[in-house]
Amino acid sequence: MKTVQWMVRAALLGVACVGACDGGAAKSGARPADASTVARERTDVVELSAADARDRMVKGTLTARELTQAYLDRIAQIDDAGPRLDAVIELSPRALADAEALDAERRAGKVRGALHGIPVLIKDNIDVAGMVNSAGSLALADHRPKEDAFLVARLRAAGAVILGKTNLSEWANFRSTRATSGWSSRGGQTKNPYVLDRNPCGSSSGAGTAIAASLGAIGVGTETDGSIICPSAVNGLVGLKPTVGLVSRSGIIPISISQDTAGPMARTVTDAALLLSALAAVDPADPAAPKEGGLPTDYTTFLKPGALKGKRLGVLRQAMGYHPDVDRAAEASLTTLRAQGAEVVDVEMATYHRWDNPELTVMLYEFKDGLNAYLRRSGAPHASLSALIAWNEAHAETVMPFFGQELFEKAAALGPLTDAEYLEARESARRLAGKEGLLAILDGGKLDAVVAPSMAPAWLTDHVLGDHFVGESYAVAAVAGTPSITVPMGDSHGLPLGFVFMGRAYSEGELLGMAFAFEQSTKARRAPAFEPTLRR
Structure with a gap:
């Protein structure tokens, strides 16, 4: 019998498949167009940071159109063909036109900001006007919201080019306890670009793979519990889960109003900071x-x-001890912190993972309530969770070839958010993870942040047994609603490992600063090699 902790972790890191489960559906939208040999030669996007692309556009040696075309070409070369990563589920039909318009603005002396002309990939549970928003499910393959999500409107106002949408674990890993991360019935199975038979983790798996493989400059993922931190860690990225509410949730297919957030996924801390600067805003809704x-x-x-320098950091050793390579890399990271002038002390959390049971209860209740509201408001083809359950049952061969919809069914059987069971669980989960958990050790130890290895190395993708989840440290910040950031710290047999910094609400700036100093000292990120299987 699976423990609730395992069920929560598995539910939020899960998968499913389309027609052909090895590839998924063909992309719609903009296709790679012919570009001059000169433009292609000088627009090498592999490991090109958004900050460097911005600087080249300022100098006039790169245009937004050239940059956008280069990413479209690379998507065709290694996502649709080559190693066939299946990370990008749909391309924006207006990406090149938007890039050209932004180039014209720049020539006219109008620059909207640091993201002017920078192509961004968006997870396929976020509304983008004119594009499908499906949560990876064929049930919503014809769902085209009329308006941009609040955060997408923010990106457009900042001058970003919406390049396309990324695959995800179907329904953001909240359909089944037996799911496989990175699989959706609409998009197929996303691969880990470091070792292709390894899992990209979820549910922002497509964004993790795409940004790691330089299919876009930067990406927007979403997290309820681990779905930014996990794919960022196993794909060698910087991933930032903001304080709940700092980035608007309007126009995002929900799981939990208590824990959901969108956030940056990038190859550098600088790029994550640039993206967060555009995303963070007050949404009255x-x-x-x-x-x-x-x-x-x-x-x-x-x-x-x-x-x-001068920071006091607490090491959460309860989130260690599950893999020797992870522990070795973490100890080396602690040495780096001390060398950079930080004081490092061990801490212990009295309520560690006691929030698991109430967290699952909260998510089940809030998923039903939030999803029903989203489906009605956005004019989706199915107006309720119950209708989706029925559709899935009628199309089980294509949407449920590997695992079922136990979490859907559990959520559908629950009552409204006025139920005493829900209210008690919500109070308990936030208290155990927050006031008596992360905040207790931050305040009690007079700490600036709590640190730990982000999670275990990527596991083999397995559609029969599902995810093989070993260990993590990010859940406490997810349930507490407070920020966390993962940064590459090393590898295990070529599989990336991350190091996480967790802080108080709205401490994103301080966490970014510490992560930047750590990144600059370690330079641990390595580009993916697209190995077919583990060679050593």
């Missing part, structure tokens, strides 16, 4: 939105090489 004023408008101002 989001009940968790921060109060007006007081939030940073430019998170890159926190990026200083000496940001770790």
Whole structure:
């Protein structure tokens, strides 16, 4: 019998398949267009940071159109063909036109900001006007919201080019306890670009693989519990899960109003800070939105090489001990922190993972309530969770070839958010992870952050047995609703490992600064090699 902890982890890191489960559906939208040999030669996007692309556009040696075309070409070369990563589920039909319009603005002297002309990939549970928003499910393959999500509108206003949408674990890993991360019935199985038979983790698996493989400059993922941190860690990325409410949830297919958030996924801390600067804003429609004023408008101002000096950091060793390579890399990371002038002390959390049972209860209740509201509001083809369950049963061969919909069924059987069971679980989960958990050790130890290895190395993708989840450290911040950031710290047999910093609400700037100092000292990220299987 699976424990609730395992069920929660598996549910939020899961998978499913389309027609041909080895490839998924063909992409729609913009296709690679012919570009001059000169443009292609000088627009090498492999490991090109958004900050460097911005600087080249400022100098006039690169245009948004050239950059966008180069990413479209690379998607065709290694996502649709080559190793066939199946990370990008749909391309924007207006990407090149938008890029050309932004080039014209730049020539006219109008620059919207640091993201002007930068192509961004968006997870396929976020509304983009004119594109499908499906949560990876064939049930919503014809669902085209009329309006952009609040955060997408923010990106457009900042000058970003919406390049396309990325695959994800179907329904963000909240359909079954037996799911396989990175699989959806609409998009097929996303591969890990480091070792192709390894899992990309979920549910922002497509974004993790795509950004690691340089299919886009930067990406937007979403997290309820681990779905930014996990794919970022196993794909060698920087991933930032913001304070709940700092980034609007309006226009995102929900799981939990208590824990859901969108956030940046990038190859560098600088790029993550640039993206967060555009995403963070007060949305009056989001009940968790921060109060007006007081939030940073430019998170890159926190990026200083000496940001770790004088910091007091607590090591959560309860989140270690599950793999020797992870422990070795973590100890080396702690040595780096000390060398950078940080004080490092061991801490222990009295309530460690006691939030698991109430967390699952909260998510089941909130999923039904939030999803029903989203489906009605967005004019989706199916108006309720019950209707989706019936559709899945009628199309089980294509949408449920590997695992079922136990979590859907459990959620559908629950009552409204006024139920005493829900109210008690919500209070318990946030208290055990927050006030008596992460915040207790931060405040009790007078700490600036809590640190730990992000999670285990990527496991073999297995559609029969599902995910093989070993260990993590990010859940406490997810349930507490507080920010966390993972940064590459090393590898295990070529599989990336991440190191996480967790802090108090709205401490994103300080966490970015510490992560930047750590990144600059370690330079641990390595580009993926697309190995077919583990060679050593």
